[in-house]
Amino acid sequence: MKTIGVLALQGAFIEHVNHIEKLGHKAVEIRRKEQLEGIDGIILPGGESTAIGKLLVDFDMKQALKEKIESGFPVWGTCAGMILLAKKLVDDPTVHLGCMDITVKRNAYGSQLDSFITVDNIKALDDKPSKLVFIRAPYIEAIGNTAKALHTVDENIVAARQENMMVTSFHPELTDETLWLEYFINNLVIN
Numbered sequence: 001m002k003t004i005g006v007l008a009l010q011g012a013f014i015e016h017v018n019h020i021e022k023l024g025h026k027a028v029e030i031r032r033k034e035q036l037e038g039i040d041g042i043i044l045p046g047g048e049s050t051a052i053g054k055l056l057v058d059f060d061m062k063q064a065l066k067e068k069i070e071s072g073f074p075v076w077g078t079c080a081g082m083i084l085l086a087k088k089l090v091d092d093p094t095v096h097l098g099c100m101d102i103t104v105k106r107n108a109y110g111s112q113l114d115s116f117i118t119v120d121n122i123k124a125l126d127d128k129p130s131k132l133v134f135i136r137a138p139y140i141e142a143i144g145n146t147a148k149a150l151h152t153v154d155e156n157i158v159a160a161r162q163e164n165m166m167v168t169s170f171h172p173e174l175t176d177e178t179l180w181l182e183y184f185i186n187n188l189v190i191n
């Protein structure tokens, strides 16, 4: 059994907690930097990246979390979590944690396609079908040499991995599937 932290400052953290427990692991809601010591990996949830980024500073967690991730700590960022991890945002000088070699476009699907769901077979998940839920989602516009795409939708990268870090534009925690969480635990947390 692993202990997985979920950053719980804002956004869709409770859904991740429920999925972690459904798989028989222990989930911890993380609100203080001291809590980072007792966990095997962390999920940065969807929500509003500007708000979460500000709260990371206000709660004095930003530097500790950044250093931990840069020293190899397993992390999965969903949606806003992807924005937090990116080294660069499109047309935006903001950098939050800035750990992952990706350039991310926020609200990339514009207003008409603000939110949509698609079902795709995912190579990284042994070609299993997965329901991908996009909510005012970002995508990866450019990816560095050290990161690799795990999935694309209409040629846009919506999931990627770089060593101890993975990101998804969509929200698996809002479905009843745990495939992406299993991928995170089996490939990044247990290695």
Ligand SMILES: NC(=O)CC[C@H](N)C(=O)O
Pocket (backbone or CB within 6 Å): 045, 046, 047, 048, 049, 050, 078, 079, 080, 081, 083, 106, 107, 135, 136, 137, 138
């Ligand atoms: N569902 C989400 O996490 C949306 C992310 C949000 N649009 C942002 O820029 O922070």
